[in-house]
Amino acid sequence: MKYDQGDPKELKHQFWKAMTDSPYVMLQLDHDEHSAAPMTAQLDKDANHAIWFFTSRDNRFAAKGAATATYAGKGHDVFARFAGNLVEETDRARLDKQWNNFVEAWYPGGKTDPNLLFLRMDLGDASIWGGEVGVVNTVKMALGMDVRDSIKGGFAETTL
Numbered sequence: 001m002k003y004d005q006g007d008p009k010e011l012k013h014q015f016w017k018a019m020t021d022s023p024y025v026m027l028q029l030d031h032d033e034h035s036a037a038p039m040t041a042q043l044d045k046d047a048n049h050a051i052w053f054f055t056s057r058d059n060r061f062a063a064k065g066a067a068t069a070t071y072a073g074k075g076h077d078v079f080a081r082f083a084g085n086l087v088e089e090t091d092r093a094r095l096d097k098q099w100n101n102f103v104e105a106w107y108p109g110g111k112t113d114p115n116l117l118f119l120r121m122d123l124g125d126a127s128i129w130g131g132e133v134g135v136v137n138t139v140k141m142a143l144g145m146d147v148r149d150s151i152k153g154g155f156a157e158t159t160l
Contacts, residue, residue: 008158011128015080015160016048018073027053027121029086030066037061041069041121042098048160052089053119054103061086062117069121082126082160089120123160130154 023043028036037060042052055061064086071080089095095118099111107113131154140147 007154008128008156011078011130011154011156012048012126012158012160014078014130015071015126015128016043016045018075018078019043019051019071020045022074023051025069025071027061027067027069029060029063030068030083032060032063035060035063039069040102042103044097049123050084051121051123052094052098053086053121054098054107055117055119056107056115057117058115059117061119064088064119067121077131079129080126082123084121084123084160086119086121089118094118094120125157126160127157128155 019041020043023041025039025041026036027039039053039055039061042054044050044052053061061067066083067086068081068083071078071082073079095111098118104110107116109116
């Protein structure tokens, strides 16, 4: 696929919309190549500078620090790689805001479980790819036809 330089503002908008629909990322600590694991990002539409994760104190992510996440949108029309720094979130109001039944299903000890670790990822640099394949191009690909010049897409290096 040929990616033209995209509008960073528009690609960021597409990224956040896609994350709202499917908030699952592969998260990895930069200093631990074996730490990559799927995680559910807890989002706040008014805080696009950070995302949150619930984990346990005996998990590799408890080491905190520089991390990289990779993302593929549910419709495969947005892909991203973004960096940030994992720190322990100590704001109880934030924990209460992000807590939900899906989180509780993983932490039956509840919000006061001593093994619960609530992390904030302060976001930094990002690479975002956007593309619309469409029905015609899907058929072309199934037939082995060249679609490199007909798929609309964009790429931006930006900060989140």
